[in-house]
Amino acid sequence: MNAAQRNEFFARLQESIPEPITELKYRTRFQLLVAVILSAQATDLSVNRATRKLFRVAGTPKAIQELGVSGLKKYIRTIGLYNTKAFNIIKTCSILLEDHAGRVPHERSALEALPGVGRKTANVVLNTAFGEPTIAVDTHIFRVANRTGIAKGRSVLQVEHGLLRATPEPYLKTAHHLLILHGRYICRARRPLCTECVIADICGFSEKTS
DNA sequence: ATCCCGAGGG
DNA sequence: CCCTCTGGAT
Numbered sequence: 001m002n003a004a005q006r007n008e009f010f011a012r013l014q015e016s017i018p019e020p021i022t023e024l025k026y027r028t029r030f031q032l033l034v035a036v037i038l039s040a041q042a043t044d045l046s047v048n049r050a051t052r053k054l055f056r057v058a059g060t061p062k063a064i065q066e067l068g069v070s071g072l073k074k075y076i077r078t079i080g081l082y083n084t085k086a087f088n089i090i091k092t093c094s095i096l097l098e099d100h101a102g103r104v105p106h107e108r109s110a111l112e113a114l115p116g117v118g119r120k121t122a123n124v125v126l127n128t129a130f131g132e133p134t135i136a137v138d139t140h141i142f143r144v145a146n147r148t149g150i151a152k153g154r155s156v157l158q159v160e161h162g163l164l165r166a167t168p169e170p171y172l173k174t175a176h177h178l179l180i181l182h183g184r185y186i187c188r189a190r191r192p193l194c195t196e197c198v199i200a201d202i203c204g205f206s207e208k209t210s
Numbered sequence: 211a212t213c214c215c216g217a218g219g220g
Numbered sequence: 221c222c223c224t225c226t227g228g229a230t
Contacts, residue, residue, distance in 0.1 A: 024226085040227040046217060047226095080215040084228080118228050138226040156227095180226060189224060190220085 001149055005202050009150055010171040012198040013178040020177035022128050024048065029104040029129040031055055034064070036124045037089055037116045042079045050076050061102045065093040088116030106130055120156070133172035135163045140183030147187060147205040
């Protein structure tokens with residue numbers, strides 16, 4: 001894909017997606033961090049259902065820490081991987097309180113030092129909470145990048161670096177949400193809606209499957 | 211490479 | 221039944 005096509009790629013995605021923002025519900029950076037940890041291998045709908053009650057009762061590091069692991073589990077039992085997530089979130093709350101004055105750190109290294117936070121979650125927080133030009137490669141973006149050919153790679157890190165090079169500067173801050181929302185609703189894992197896709201003509205995938 | 215792990219869709 | 225969902229730790 002050449003430079004003109006890459007520009008067209010993002011220009012059309014932006015036109016078709018008026019609000020390229022997260023669908024996770026949160027009020028503070030801390031709540032976003034918790035929601036993103038919970039979103040691993042889970043739908044945002046499932047996460048929002050749980051956090052609606054959780055954040056109403058406990059929306060701060062101190063309040064969630066006071067719930068304890070078993071107390072927190074009661075709110076997130078309907079989300080997959082809840083044992084690990086409950087343990088990690090309680091531990092993350094104590095680290096935030098002890099080392100960061102209860103605030104979410106802006107540094108990648110400090111974010112990735114939190115249990116349950118890897119490169120993908122750190123990238124989401126840096127982009128969504130702090131407005132940094134990061135691209136978090138999740139299951140959707142990995143699929144969209146490889147299918148369309150905007151950035152091919154076998155590993156998520158490979159795709160992340162490819163996307164950062166392939167994305168025109170004006171789209172660096174919104175690329176993450178443009179790609180993920182396109183992947184969720186159009187370029188779906190199964191039965192992608194190529195006939196409704198605004199970039200089908202510059203994508204190598206749809207003609208291969210017809 | 212494997213485990214964790216509920217809910218929704220087909 | 222199957223696959224998929226904004227992964228991380230070992």
